[in-house]
Amino acid sequence: MSDGLPNVNDSAPWSAWYDEHAGALLLYARQVCRRRVDAEDALQEGFLGFWRGKANAQDPRAYLFRCVRNAALSRARHERGRRRREAAVARPDVFYPASTDDDLDGMLRARLDQLPVEQREVVVLKVWGGLTFRQIGEVMAASLHTTASRYRYALKALRRQIPEGCRP
Secondary structure (H helix, E strand, O other): OOOOOOOOOHHHHHHHHHHHHHHHHHHHHHHHOHHHHHHHHHHHHHHHHHHHHHOOOOOHHHHHHHHHHHHHHHHHHHHHHHHHHHHHHHHHHHHOOOOOOOOHHHHHHEEEEEOHHHHHHHHHHHOOOOOOOOOOOOOOOOOOOHHHHHHHHHHHHHHHHOOOHHHH
């Protein structure tokens, strides 16, 4: 074809066209994306975007690079946002509200950390998340009875760990 593109109905030349350009495009996407897997995904998304809009391309090769660039930038933005969200969740004060008493704060964290994961998760969702047992069941894919039982067991275990003079 005059525009350098294979025939739309012929998959073999498209495969060859992909093979011809994929290496350079992947290298280009890697300049934007930190992880190789994101660059590979950007490459695939870029080719799909190119396929959808190729009728508007004046220079197919340049348009293909543009499509991959846009996909890589989008992936990079998504990755930065994901890292920020994970960093925010990883902060200890998210699930453990700051206390004015560092000793009490540390004791609560230590006691919660000793609970089984399922019980600790229910306590965090109930106390700090403000969710109902039905909502917690949806989050954890567990029954209402199971979530309520885990909460009861967690409170019982926490009461045993708190010294007599500190119990309400």
